[in-house]
Amino acid sequence: MADLDELEMTDLTSIEEALALIDKGLGGLTERQLVSASEVTDLLLDVRSLLSDTAEA
Numbered sequence: 441m442a443d444l445d446e447l448e449m450t451d452l453t454s455i456e457e458a459l460a461l462i463d464k465g466l467g468g469l470t471e472r473q474l475v476s477a478s479e480v481t482d483l484l485l486d487v488r489s490l491l492s493d494t495a496e497a
Contacts, residue, residue, distance in 0.1 A: 458490045 471485040
């Protein structure tokens with residue numbers, strides 16, 4: 441049962457980190473009218489990396 445609680449906490453932490461990363465990225469992007477595809481790609485790859493680390497664990 442402790443393993444399940446630990447897994448749920450890890451998932452929540454990774455999700456919170458991903459949300460914080462999204463909020464930070466969007467905060468910087470909303471100030472501009474033009475956003476490059478590479479900037480959006482970098483943000484999405486960072487979020488994917490955080491979430492895939494949780495899936496592998």
